[in-house]
Amino acid sequence: xxxxxxxxxxxxxxxxxxxxxxxxxxxxxxxxxxxxxxxxxxxxxxxxxxxxxxxxxxxxxxxxxxxxxxxxxxxxxxxxxxxxxxxxxxxxxxxxxxxxxxxxxxxxxxxxxxxxxxxxxxxxxxxxxxxxxxxxxxxxxxxxxxxxxxxxxxxxxxxxxxxxxxxxxxxxxxxxxxxxxxxxxxxxxxxxxxxxxxxxxxxxxxxxxxxxxxxxxxxxxxxxxxxxxxxxxxxxxxxxxxxxxxxxxxxxxxxxxxxxxxxxxxxxxxxxxxxxxxxxxxxxxxxxxxxxxxxxxxxxxxxxxxxxxxxxxxxxxxxxxxxxxxxxxxxxxxxxxxxxxxxxxxxxxxxxxxxxxxxxxxxxxxxxxxxxxxxxxxxxxxxxxxxxxxxxxxxxxxxxxxxxxxxxxxxxxxxxxxxxxxxxxxxxxxxxxxxxxxxxxx
Numbered sequence: 001x002x003x004x005x006x007x008x009x010x011x012x013x014x015x016x017x018x019x020x021x022x023x024x025x026x027x028x029x030x031x032x033x034x035x036x037x038x039x040x041x042x043x044x045x046x047x048x049x050x051x052x053x054x055x056x057x058x059x060x061x062x063x064x065x066x067x068x069x070x071x072x073x074x075x076x077x078x079x080x081x082x083x084x085x086x087x088x089x090x091x092x093x094x095x096x097x098x099x100x101x102x103x104x105x106x107x108x109x110x111x112x113x114x115x116x117x118x119x120x121x122x123x124x125x126x127x128x129x130x131x132x133x134x135x136x137x138x139x140x141x142x143x144x145x146x147x148x149x150x151x152x153x154x155x156x157x158x159x160x161x162x163x164x165x166x167x168x169x170x171x172x173x174x175x176x177x178x179x180x181x182x183x184x185x186x187x188x189x190x191x192x193x194x195x196x197x198x199x200x201x202x203x204x205x206x207x208x209x210x211x212x213x214x215x216x217x218x219x220x221x222x223x224x225x226x227x228x229x230x231x232x233x234x235x236x237x238x239x240x241x242x243x244x245x246x247x248x249x250x251x252x253x254x255x256x257x258x259x260x261x262x263x264x265x266x267x268x269x270x271x272x273x274x275x276x277x278x279x280x281x282x283x284x285x286x287x288x289x290x291x292x293x294x295x296x297x298x299x300x301x302x303x304x305x306x307x308x309x310x311x312x313x314x315x316x317x318x319x320x321x322x323x324x325x326x327x328x329x330x331x332x333x334x335x336x337x338x339x340x341x342x343x344x345x346x347x348x349x350x351x352x353x354x355x356x357x358x359x360x361x362x363x364x365x366x367x368x369x370x371x372x373x374x375x376x377x378x379x380x381x382x383x384x385x386x387x388x389x390x391x392x393x394x395x396x397x398x399x400x401x402x403x404x405x406x407x408x409x410x411x412x413x414x415x416x417x418x419x420x421x422x423x424x425x426x427x428x429x430x431x432x433x434x435x436x437x438x439x440x441x442x
Contacts, residue, residue, distance in 0.1 A: 065381035066401055071391075077101040077293055079419050081396065089396040090424055092414045094293070097262050097371060098343045099419035100336060101293030106329045113328035121321040126310070129321035137327045138298070140334055145260070145268055145283060147300035151309050152322055156257050156286040156297030157183040158315035163253070163284065163299060164191035166312035173218035175209045177201065177225040177236070181255055184224060194218060200229075203240045210248040221250035222281075227270030228258035231405050231413065233372030238270055242279030253282040257297075258372065261290030262344045262418075267337045281305075287326065292333040294326045346418040347371050350425060354416055357429045362442050371416035374400075375432070376409070382439065383410035389435045395428055 061067045072084035078101070081091045100106050113133070123129035134152055142150035153159040160183035168174060172193040176184065179200045188195060194216060196209035206223065213221050223245055225236040236254065245252045256269040264272025267290075271280050282305065287296035299309060309316060336343070351371045359365055364376040377383045383399030390397050390412070401410035414428070436442040 065379075065384050066403075071396070079417070079421075079424060083396075087394075089391065089394050090427060092395060092397045092416070092420075092428055094415060094417070095258075095289035096293045097290040097347060097415070097417050098333075098337065099417050100291070100333045103292075103333070103336065105336065106292050106332050109332035110325040110329035113325040117324035117328075119325075120323050123321065124317060124319060125321050126317065131321070131324045131327070133324050133327045133331070134321060137331055140331055141285075141298055142300055144334060144338075145285075145300050146271075146277070147283065147302070149303045149306035150298050150300045151306045151313075151316065152327075153297040153299070153315055154319050154322055155288070155295055156255070156284055157186075158319060159284045159297035159299050160184045160255060161187045161190065162309070162313035162315035163187055163282070164193065165314070166308055167305065168193040168220060168222065170194070171219040173213035173216070173221045175206065175213060175221065175223050175250070179229050179232070180224060180226055181230065181257075184226070184255060188224070201234070201237055203237060203244065206241070207244055210244060210250060214248060221248060222253055223250050224253045225255070226258075227254045227256040228263065228370060228372070230258050230372065231374065231400060231411070233367030233370040233374055233413075235270060235273065235370070238274045238276060238279070242276055245279065251281040252279055253284070254280045255284045257284070257286040257289055258370075260285040261333070261337050262347055263370075266341075267344055287330045287333075290333075291337070292326075292329050294329065296322050296326055296330065343418040347416065350416045350418070350420050353422070354414075354425050354429070357425075358432065361429070361433050361436065363432065363436070366411075373414040373416060375412040375414065377411055377441070378408050380410040382441075383412060386412060386435060386439060386441075389438065390431060393431045393435065395431050397428075 073081050074084045075082035077091070077094055077096055079091055079099070080088060082088050094101070117131055117133070121129040121131060125134070138150040138152055142148060153162065160181065164174060164187045168191050170192045173196060174188050174191065174193045175196040175198060176188055177200055178197050194213065196213060198205040198209045210221060223241055225241060227236055227238065228234070229236070238254070242252055244250070254270060259269040259273070261267045263269050266272060269283070269285070271277070281301065283300040285298055285300070287298070288294055299306065348369060351369060351373065355365055355369075355373055358373070358375065366374040366376060377386065380399070380401035383401055387397060387399040397412050397414050399410060400413050405411065433442065
């Protein structure tokens with residue numbers, strides 16, 4: 001049996017290597033073929049060095065250990081998944097915090113909606129893409145999260161990307177945490193407001209930025225932060241942020257993608273975690289994590305903000321409406337969030353146990369109690385290698401490295417959910433110990 005497993009492992013490694021090499025050759029060939037078909041005018045406007053650098057970019061990414069490989073899942077999203085190569089592995093990297101991505105009730109709600117409402121709306125919202133369920137979910141989300149109104153997007157990336165430009169201009173100031181999500185960064189770039197960036201979770205530096213914005217005569221100031229930082233599993237200092245916002249008459253915007261549905265005593269997110277009721281003026285979030293794991297995002301705010309976004313937010317105006325099946329399934333997921341609090345309890349029990357045991361082994365772990373558990377390794381190639389070794393031992397856990405995280409801050413990011421059993425947690429802990437010793441990390 002052991003021999004067979006060793007042979008299968010070697011075969012998988014060979015196939016992965018062979019496939020990536022063939023992809024590189026194929027892409028390189030396509031690039032060369034494309035360049036040969038370009039008109040001569042293309043090259044007269046560009047240096048040889050510029051063209052050649054584009055050809056070698058893939059090779060450089062791979063040499064630096066920054067090449068991201070996709071692994072193909074051939075089963076529903078759950079704690080144990082089947083990969084396309086036929087192997088079965090424990091899944092510790094999904095955002096499925098409450099185990100609802102494959103929940104029978106959620107799937108039934110989606111299936112029934114497909115039968116009743118069809119596959120998709122084939123239109124943007126303001127033309128003929130608004131189903132009655134869209135408004136029902138917007139009302140349900142705003143009520144659950146404690147806001148006047150809500151607007152749905154096809155993804156939270158679009159929600160963040162379409163938020164700032166309609167609301168703020170060159171007379172205003174946006175003050176953003178240095179480690180905010182890429183979607184926030186891109187959204188701010190599209191806006192003409194003055195931009196300030198404060199050191200990650202550094203309240204003294206945030207105050208400096210607020211002072212500077214005030215001195216420059218900013219009409220409106222808004223502090224922008226992730227509620228939970230997805231790579232670190234740490235919370236924004238929301239109580240201190242709101243205090244400074246009050247002092248400087250600033251607004252507060254929070255991206256709560258990694259909190260909505262399970263953080264806080266009732267799953268209402270980072271604000272509830274800190275006991276803050278009215279301090280966050282604008283909240284963005286996703287339907288693609290704890291709330292069923294599909295697609296979709298939202299913005300919660302007062303009615304005037306939401307109405308302005310409906311009139312001017314480009315991702316909302318120019319993207320097809322969310323499929324009614326996703327909307328229906330999300331409403332069922334919200335019902336489960338409210339009716340089954342034990343799911344949230346299990347998340348934190350699992351996270352506390354796992355974090356404690358990993359620290360005992362000697363691994364550096366960021367954060368305190370969130371189910372995002374980053375195992376810090378530093379070097380990108382080490383993170384890549386460790387991820388592959390874990391997979392060979394039946395653990396699906398992905399390495400993260402630059403540009404997703406800062407240079408020399410590579411890590412394996414694990415995500416615990418309510419459905420992981422103690423046996424599964426112990427299996428992962430034992431495997432980390434084994435692989436860590438093999439790689440001389442312990």
